[in-house]
Structure formats: C-alpha cells, structure tokens
Amino acid sequence: MIKDGTMKRIFCGWLAALALLLFSPFLAAQTALVVGQDYSVISPPMDTDNPAKIEVTMFFSFACGHCKELDRQLPAWLKKLPADIEFKRVPVGFGNPFYQLMARFYYALEAIGEIQRLDHAVFEALHDKGLRLIDEKSIKEWVAAQGVDEKKFHDAFNAFSVASKAKRGDQLVQAAKLSGVPTLVVDGHYLVLGKNAKTHAEMLVLTEKIIEKRRAERKTAKK
Numbered sequence: 001m002i003k004d005g006t007m008k009r010i011f012c013g014w015l016a017a018l019a020l021l022l023f024s025p026f027l028a029a030q031t032a033l034v035v036g037q038d039y040s041v042i043s044p045p046m047d048t049d050n051p052a053k054i055e056v057t058m059f060f061s062f063a064c065g066h067c068k069e070l071d072r073q074l075p076a077w078l079k080k081l082p083a084d085i086e087f088k089r090v091p092v093g094f095g096n097p098f099y100q101l102m103a104r105f106y107y108a109l110e111a112i113g114e115i116q117r118l119d120h121a122v123f124e125a126l127h128d129k130g131l132r133l134i135d136e137k138s139i140k141e142w143v144a145a146q147g148v149d150e151k152k153f154h155d156a157f158n159a160f161s162v163a164s165k166a167k168r169g170d171q172l173v174q175a176a177k178l179s180g181v182p183t184l185v186v187d188g189h190y191l192v193l194g195k196n197a198k199t200h201a202e203m204l205v206l207t208e209k210i211i212e213k214r215r216a217e218r219k220t221a222k223k
Contacts, residue, residue: 039190039210046175046188053086054214056207057185059169059178061092062102067182068123070200077204085211092181093170098134103166105139108157114148121146187214 033039048055058074060067078087091103105122109115125131125142133139136157144150156162176185184192184207192210197203 033209033213037193037195038206039186039193042176042185042189042191046172046185048188049088050086053084054187054211054218056081056085056087056187056211057172058087058089059092059173059176059183059185060089060181061094061099062105062122062126063099064181065127066200068120068127070182070203071120071123073200073204084215090169090172091166092173092178093166094173095170100166101135101139103169104157104162105133107162107165108153108159109143111156111159111162112148112152114143114146114153118143118146118148186210189214189217 035041058070060071081087089106091099091106093100093103106115109118109122122133126133131138131142133142136154139157140150140154143153176183176191178191184203186192186207190210190213192203192207194203194206197206
C-alpha cells in the first residue's frame with residue numbers, strides 16, 4: 001500500500017514533469033535565435049582566414065564612439081572564449097576620408113607591434129580628450145608622445161602592406177553589406193544584429209549564442 005505522503009510526492013513530481021513538458025516549447029521559443037532580429041545571413045558567406053576555427057570578426061573604427069565602449073569590454077570577453085574561436089578586428093573605411101585615415105592608423109600600430117598597448121588610448125584621445133588626430137602629421141605627433149619611434153611609425157603608416165590591408169577591409173565591409181559599426185560577424189556566415197540588445201554586454205552574449213549555432217552547423221556538416 002502506498003502511503004499518503006508518498007502518493008503526494010509522486011503526484012507533485014508528476015505535476016512538475018508535466019509543467020516542464022508544457023513549458024519547454026515556450027522556453028525554447030524565448031531563447032531561439034530569430035533571423036532579421038538577432039542576426040542576418042551573409043550570402044554568399046565571406047571567406048575566413050582560418051577554416052579550422054570559428055572566426056569572429058569585429059568591424060569597427062577608432063572614429064566611432066560606440067566602438068570605444070564595446071572595445072572596453074572585449075578583453076574580459078576574449079579571455080573566456082573557447083579555443084576553437086579566432087577573433088580578429090577589421091577597421092572600416094566606408095569611403096570616408098577620416099575613417100580611412102583611422103584604418104591606416106590601426107594597421108600601422110599593428111605593424112609595429114603597438115596596437116595592444118595603444119588601442120584604447122587612441123579611443124580615449126579621440127573621444128574623451130577631444131584631440132584632433134585628423135592627418136598623418138597630428139597622428140605622428142601623438143604616437144611620438146606615447147613613446148613610439150616616429151620614423152618607424154611613418155614607414156609603417158605609408159607602407160604598401162598597410163594600404164593593402166585597409167583596402168581589403170573595405171572589400172570585407174562590402175561583402176558583409178555593413179551599414180554601420182561596431183558590427184560582429186560570426187564565421188563569415190552571420191552578421192550579429194541584436195535589435196533587442198540594450199547594451200554591448202547583451203550584444204556579446206548574443207554573439208556567443210550565434211557562435212554556438214555555427215558550431216553545431218559545422219559538426220553536422222562533418223557527419
């Protein structure tokens with residue numbers, strides 16, 4: 001004979017299981033990614049540099065204030081990314097002379113190994129201190145004040161390789177059909193929209209979900 005207490009526990013357990021069964025589709029719907037709202041499909045997909053990894057590309061510009069705020073959150077976010085993720089940044093030109101200047105600024109700092117040290121300092125110089133880094137002369141004066149060899153920077157800034165990277169960046173912008181920055185692209189397939197994201201932190205969480213989606217697709221393709 002089943003005692004009343006045991007029967008109540010069984011009944012409560014059955015109700016909990018039923019509730020979970022009924023609400024699971026609802027919860028799944030709440031967390032499901034929505035095309036046109038959370039992300040858009042890039043067709044045809046963009047080429048990536050390392051097919052062995054899921055490539056996450058951030059399109060940005062030093063000239064963009066929102067990019068500055070997202071950049072501030074990147075170090076902590078990048079530390080927790082799984083080993084199968086490769087992250088890269090692409091400065092955009094958008095056919096705008098100032099944005100193109102900023103793209104060359106980024107690639108020149110990268111070429112001489114100073115981008116990690118001075119990356120956020122450039123954002124602060126432009127957006128917090130209001131410095132007018134509007135041409136090569138003013139940029140060279142600023143980098144020299146940061147302890148960078150001015151000639152070394154000058155040579156990098158005017159190098160063919162830097163100009164080529166800036167041009168390639170504009171080609172990627174066209175391939176992804178970008179209309180603004182900052183924008184994140186996952187593995188050349190998905191452009192993160194985040195129309196409901198209220199903060200940059202929420203945008204990064206959404207990016208993680210899209211990474212998971214792409215990872216699952218890659219696993220299915222290998223079977």
